[in-house]
Amino acid sequence: MFEVFSKENFHQICDRLAEKDEALKHVINLFGYPPFWSRPNTFESLVHIILEQQVSLASALAALNKLRAKIVDITPENFLLLTDEELRACYFSRQKTIYVRHLAKSMVAGEIVLESLVSKDDAEIRTSLTKIKGIGNWTVDIYLIFILHHCDVFPLGDLAAVNALKKIKRLDIRTAPEIMLETISHWKPYRTIGTMLLWHYYLEERKPSAKLKGIF
Known part of the structure; x- marks a missing residue:
């Protein structure tokens, strides 16, 4: 059975992931929580x-x-x-x-x-x-x-998420998809929220203010 997340438990799940993963904890410490990106089912x-x-x-x-x-x-x-x-x-x-x-x-x-x-x-x-x-x-x-806000999705075809993952985990740019999935296996069953943190990092580090905070 799949699990979904909501605006009400979004930050709580981010915190759970931060407890499991120092790199994600660092993202939150630097840039705060990601936006709750959501669109209607239309x-x-x-x-x-x-x-x-x-x-x-x-x-x-x-x-x-x-x-x-x-x-x-x-x-x-x-x-x-x-x-x-x-x-x-x-x-x-x-x-x-x-x-x-x-x-x-x-x-x-x-x-x-x-x-x-x-x-x-x-x-x-x-x-x-x-x-x-x-x-x-x-x-x-x-x-x-x-x-649909399903909790455990990692989009291997998304360059922003993949590049952010390689950067925060210091992975080689040629890292194979199966190795990337193994690297974030401890994010289960909340790989979607991990992905949103990666997008947040990807977008925030491109802002001029990120240089003042320091990045990985």
Whole structure:
């Protein structure tokens, strides 16, 4: 059975991880707790995640905001009314247009019902969503973390999380995925919250103020 976390127990779980791992404790000491990143379980949220694939967060948000301005209510039905030209004006690449249309058609046809995923475990959700063109393991991992708040997810395909892990654990840049998973095995069953601490570190250390605090 999967476990979920909430805003109410988020800091408590961060503290538990800090007790288990000095590197994570140091992250909290330097930068405080991570934000409670959360998104609603909607088509719009999945579109946002697809837009974030292999681009900057700022670029993805710019495209999402353009889409919001165009159709206001981002539903599968409204999205399918847009032409290629209209989507290009919303900064959608040809590939992202294909992916989101495929998702929208699957939802309109009832092949994907987001509400039904809430009661499913990680493996079942992964099987359901990866049937959709353009949705791979990274997209599912982000969905599980940001939207469903499953506790024990580590997104091996996320460069920010992986690079932060290598830095705080002083791992070689060529460290194999299985070694990384072994390195954080003691984070179970809260690898999601560990990941959020890694993202927090990754983002905070890039701010000018991080140089004044000192980093690893």
